[in-house]
Amino acid sequence: MTAPLRIGIAGLGVVGASVVKFLQENADAMAARSERRLEIVAVSARKREAERGVDLSAYAWEDNPLALAQRDDCDIVVELIGGEDGVAKDLVEAALQSGKQVVTANKALLARHGGALARLAEQQGVNLFFEAAVGGAMPCVELLRDGMIAGRAHGLRAVLNGTSNHILTSMERGLEYDQALAQARTEGYAEADSALDVGGWDSAHKLALLTTLCFGELPDLSSIHVEGIEELTREDFAVADELGYRIRLLGVATLLQDRRVFRAVYPCLLPRSTGLARIYGARNAVEVLDDWAEKVLIEGTGAGGQATATAVASDLVQIARGGVHAPFGIPSRLLRQASAVAMESRYGAYYLRFRVTDKPGTLAALTGKFAEHGLSVSSVRQRRRERENDEVPLYVTIHDTDEATVRHALSEIQKESFCTAAPMLLRIETD
Ligand SMILES: NC(=O)c1ccc[n+]([C@@H]2O[C@H](COP(=O)([O-])OP(=O)(O)OC[C@H]3O[C@@H](n4cnc5c(N)ncnc54)[C@H](OP(=O)(O)O)[C@@H]3O)[C@@H](O)[C@H]2O)c1
CATH class of the missing domain: 3.30.360.10 (Dihydrodipicolinate Reductase; domain 2)
Structure with missing residues (x-):
């Protein structure tokens, strides 16, 4: 077997402590999958004395997580601190810059800085894996x-x-x-x-x-x-x-x-x-x-410590198997700028909730407004009167149309005297 891969873990909270436990209990099975052992060498969190339900005595302790990025005996840095900026970002950047592989569960960080961090990982020829950032144990x-x-x-x-x-x-x-x-x-x-x-x-x-x-x-x-x-x-x-x-x-x-x-x-x-x-x-x-x-x-x-730990561990086994992959599957130089598509362009069916005065003619007035805006009603439901002030909730579904038309109709209907509160809109998805 090749030499073990040495891991530094930053963050020993819900996920971090579970990762330590998982690696302690499954070291042999993980090594069998990758033909390489994974060993924790150092850990870091804020409170050294905190009881975390795992034995940390075999590992070096770093008060400052950034020190993990500088340790020569550390091949992989696992970032489990969280937050879109601050120490988590500094640590991931420093680790990549030092040529270390990185595993993180931090969706907030990657949603904000994923493009730049992926570029850095690719420049450095290392992996930046994040299975645990989305869907916990679900791969x-x-x-x-x-x-x-x-x-x-x-x-x-x-x-x-x-x-x-x-x-x-x-x-x-x-x-x-x-x-x-x-x-x-x-x-x-x-x-x-x-x-x-x-x-x-x-x-x-x-x-x-x-x-x-x-x-x-x-x-x-x-x-x-x-x-x-x-x-x-x-x-x-x-x-x-x-x-x-x-x-x-x-x-x-x-x-x-x-x-x-x-x-x-x-x-x-x-x-x-x-x-x-x-x-x-x-x-x-x-x-x-x-x-x-x-x-x-x-x-x-x-979510949850145990489920999320399995995703972190899977990333570690992938790294131990060898190879370097673009973090997002596609090399970052080929990633396009995100397109801006207005919500108003959505085309589909809608569910609308109104509060209206409980008076004769209200329903006719409301459906008349839909017709005026070219909206085709598929169902109307009136529930029991909710309050003592002659208001009733009305629930309307309308056939496929574009959202701009629905929103325009709602803003007009809201001005009507029979409408006692702002209407609410939910989209209806298809199978
Ligand atoms: N919890 C979940 O179910 C779940 C699921 C998927 C992904 N995630 C992601 O996993 C990451 C960790 O989440 P978590 O739930 O484990 O958080 P958590 O329980 O709050 O743990 C955070 C850990 O980071 C440490 N920490 C915070 N600031 C630090 C600093 N400045 N220096 C050193 N250590 C610091 C804390 O130290 P102390 O313990 O000493 O305070 C703690 O051990 C986040 O990115 C989160 O989004 C969580």
């Missing part, structure tokens, strides 16, 4: 970078945030948003600050990376339209269910005829029969639509 990075590298993908849809999916699954069972969020926190599926998760930004970070792997456009958050799940009510789920749909927060990327890529994260209605509609709780899934391969769907545990 979607490898699927797109290696498995489907010769593919002709034209679309990608994905459930990318376990916290949000857990909340949506609870709302499906009758909880209101606040109750579902509180439950997710109690059960350990949501952080105290879950704004990035429920606001759609964690999904956007991951979608940025998947889009680069799939369509060869540089990671770029600014070109992604992002909506979160905070405005949903349990009534939306009840109405969706009556209509044969489930609600999921999806990352969507579509290759358009002119080769630009439409990208968005939004909650949407999905037919119950769709694979993605059957992803429950904290699970994640990625669906790739390919001209030749048709539909490929993978599902897995999207």
Whole structure:
């Protein structure tokens, strides 16, 4: 067997401590896969004395994680600190500049700086692997970078945030948003600050990376339209269910005829029969639509120390097997600038929620407005009166149209006296 590959691990939190444990318990099996041993030589975190549930006594300790990048006895730096800038970015840059291989789970960092870091890795002739950054244990990075590298993908849809999916699954069972969020926190599926998760930004970070792997456009958050799940009510789920749909927060990327890529994260209605509609709780899934391969769907545990550690360990075995690959599958000099595609250009069906005055003639006035704007209504549902002030919620679905028309109609309808609150729009996806 060749000499062992020596690893420095920065960050010993939820993921880092699990990675140490995984490597301690699976060293032989990993060596058998790559014919090379992987050995931890040094670790770094903020609090040296913290109890982390793993024995660190055999490893050198660095107070400053950047020291790992300078250690001669370290071939691979594993960055598990997190954050789009600061020490995580400094460490990854320093490690690549020192000619070390890098493994990271940091989607925020790569979504912001992935293009530049990939370029640096390629210049240095080393790997920058990030399987753990998207979908936890689900090997979607490898699927797109290696498995489907010769593919002709034209679309990608994905459930990318376990916290949000857990909340949506609870709302499906009758909880209101606040109750579902509180439950997710109690059960350990949501952080105290879950704004990035429920606001759609964690999904956007991951979608940025998947889009680069799939369509060869540089990671770029600014070109992604992002909506979160905070405005949903349990009534939306009840109405969706009556209509044969489930609600999921999806990352969507579509290759358009002119080769630009439409990208968005939004909650949407999905037919119950769709694979993605059957992803429950904290699970994640990625669906790739390919001209030749048709539909490929993978599902897995999207987060958590153990699941994520397996993805980090897989990257380490890949490095031990040898070879250097462009981090995004395509050499970074060939990655295109991300295209800007307006959300208004989306073409599809829509679900609309209104609050209107509970008076005779309101429904006729509303449908009249749709007709005025050339929108074709496919269903209308009125639920029980919610308050004592003569307001009722109305739920309308409309047939395929472009989003610009829907938005224009909604802005006009909102001005009508029968409309008592801003309407809400959800997209309806097809199977
Ligand atoms: N948690 C998940 O399920 C999951 C899933 C996929 C990807 N990820 C990604 O994995 C990465 C780590 O996440 P995590 O959940 O493990 O985070 P975490 O539990 O907060 O752990 C972060 C670790 O980084 C250390 N750290 C923070 N600032 C530091 C600094 N300035 N110098 C040295 N060490 C520092 C912390 O040290 P102390 O322990 O001493 O405070 C801690 O050990 C992030 O990029 C995250 O997005 C996480």
